[in-house]
Amino acid sequence: MRVKFKIWRQDNPNAKGEFKLYEVDDLTEDMSFLEALDHLNERLVLKDEKVIAYEYDCREGICGQCGVFINGRAHGPHPNMTTCQLHMRSFEDDETITVEPWRATAFPIIKDLVVDRSAFDRIIQAGAFISSKTGTAPEGNSILIPKETADKAMDAAACIGCGACVATCKNSSAALFTSAKINHLNSLPQGEAEAEKRLKNMTYQMDIEGFGNCSSTAACEVECPEGISIKNIAEMNSRWFWRKLLG
């Protein structure tokens, strides 16, 4: 299999970036997308050229490190799939595949396809935790949680923080990410004690980081590899509504 990769190259945050075209052959349909990029990098090393910088860790769809735009879509052409789970059989022989980094003011480019997503870390630090005494694990049934509540919290907890929601939103909003992290803990009895503080601190931090307002287009839900629902955003907004109403 042979493809042309049209890849964004940028040496550092302040350099002027540009697309460069690379022809790669000897690929197989069973290769993952990242393996194809590895293959291209091996060729570049042999030619004494600078390798393409891109991020990954687990390569099994759970760490959220590997996000890039592929042919204009976050994580490529398939729904509910991370870049590392994508295979070359999803592309045509001789296709030109455009690969670019997440584009958002709050995610500045570090190099080539790597962006700085530490804004997400700071939102997490602002409240996505519970304070509890350490000790032995409590008995599982000591706090009973209705199944619907547990399911809702676990659905929100599935967010891997890849940033596709921000990259795909025309306002570069982090509302889906932030609301999922808030609702995960605020839905559960263990998160109740700090629910108010969590809601306030995490949404404030989201604004401080320079993310835009929710565009209400639901593009984030469509491109989210974990299928996180925009109902989370509605719930976050409704929590704010009640907070303001009740003073």
Ligand code: FES
């Ligand atoms: S490398 Fe971990 S989700 Fe893709």
